[in-house]
Amino acid sequence: MKKLIVVGSTGVIGKEVVELMKSQYQVIEVNRSSGDYKLDMSDTKAVESMFKEIGGFDAIIATSGYGKWGSIDEHTIQDFHDGLNSKLMGQVNLVMIGRKYANEGATFVVSSGILAQYPVEGGLSLGVINAGLEAFVRGAALEMKSMRVNAVSPSFARETMELMGMDSSTGVPAIEFAKLYKEAIESGKTGEIFRV
Numbered sequence: 001m002k003k004l005i006v007v008g009s010t011g012v013i014g015k016e017v018v019e020l021m022k023s024q025y026q027v028i029e030v031n032r033s034s035g036d037y038k039l040d041m042s043d044t045k046a047v048e049s050m051f052k053e054i055g056g057f058d059a060i061i062a063t064s065g066y067g068k069w070g071s072i073d074e075h076t077i078q079d080f081h082d083g084l085n086s087k088l089m090g091q092v093n094l095v096m097i098g099r100k101y102a103n104e105g106a107t108f109v110v111s112s113g114i115l116a117q118y119p120v121e122g123g124l125s126l127g128v129i130n131a132g133l134e135a136f137v138r139g140a141a142l143e144m145k146s147m148r149v150n151a152v153s154p155s156f157a158r159e160t161m162e163l164m165g166m167d168s169s170t171g172v173p174a175i176e177f178a179k180l181y182k183e184a185i186e187s188g189k190t191g192e193i194f195r196v
C-alpha cells in the first residue's frame with residue numbers, strides 16, 4: 001500500500017482527508033498534540049527527524065498551520081512573523097525537507113486559502129501567507145521535475161463557521177475540500193491551485 005503522510009489530520013479538513021484516503025493509502029497522521037508522529041512543522045529539526053524515521057513516502061498532505069485572524073489594528077508585527085513561521089514556512093519545510101526523503105514520483109499538497117485572492121476584514125495575515133504559499137507552489141513545481149507539488153485553496157468550511165458561531169449557510173462542507181486534495185494527488189498535475 002502507498003504511504004500518505006497527513007500533517008493536520010485532526011483538524012476540520014484533515015479529518016475528512018483521512019477518512020477519504022485511508023482505504024487506498026497507509027495513512028500516517030501527524031499533528032503537534034496527537035498522531036503517529038507529534039511535531040510542530042515550523043521546527044525544521046523535528047521535520048527532518050520525522051522524514052528520516054518514516055523513510056520513503058508517496059504523498060504528503062498538509063492541512064495545518066496558524067495565521068492571526070484580526071483587524072489591522074489588532075495585528076502586531078510579531079503576529080505576521082508567527083503566521084509566516086507557522087502556516088507558510090511550516091508547509092514550505094515539509095516540501096523542502098520532504099523532497100529529500102520522498103519516493104520517486106511523490107506528490108505534495110499544501111493548504112493555502114481564498115484570502116490570497118479575495119481579502120476580507122480580519123484576514124490580513126492569512127492573505128499574505130496564502131499568496132506566498134501559492135507562489136511557492138508554482139515556483140517549486142517548475143523545478144521539481146520528478147515530483148509534483150500543488151495547493152488546495154479552501155474557501156470557508158461549513159464546520160469551521162459553525163465552530164466560530166457564524167451563520168454557516170454559505171459554508172462548504174469540509175468533505176468537498178477533502179475531495180480536492182485527493183484530486184490534486186491523482187490528477188497528475190503540478191503547480192496548480194485547486195479550488196471548489
Ligand SMILES: NC(=O)c1ccc[n+]([C@@H]2O[C@H](COP(=O)([O-])OP(=O)(O)OC[C@H]3O[C@@H](n4cnc5c(N)ncnc54)[C@H](OP(=O)(O)O)[C@@H]3O)[C@@H](O)[C@H]2O)c1
Nearest residue numbers: 008010011012013031032033040041063064065113156157
Ligand atoms: N477551515 C476553513 O474554513 C479554511 C479556510 C481556508 C483555509 N484553510 C486552511 O486549511 C488548513 C486546514 O484548516 P482547518 O480549519 O482544517 O484547520 P484546524 O481545524 O485548525 O486544524 C489544524 C490541524 O493542524 C494541526 N496543526 C496546526 N498547527 C500545526 C503545526 N505547526 N505543526 C503540525 N500540525 C499542526 C492541528 O493539530 P494540533 O493542534 O494537535 O497540532 C490540527 O490537526 C489550514 O492551513 C487553514 O489555514 C481552512
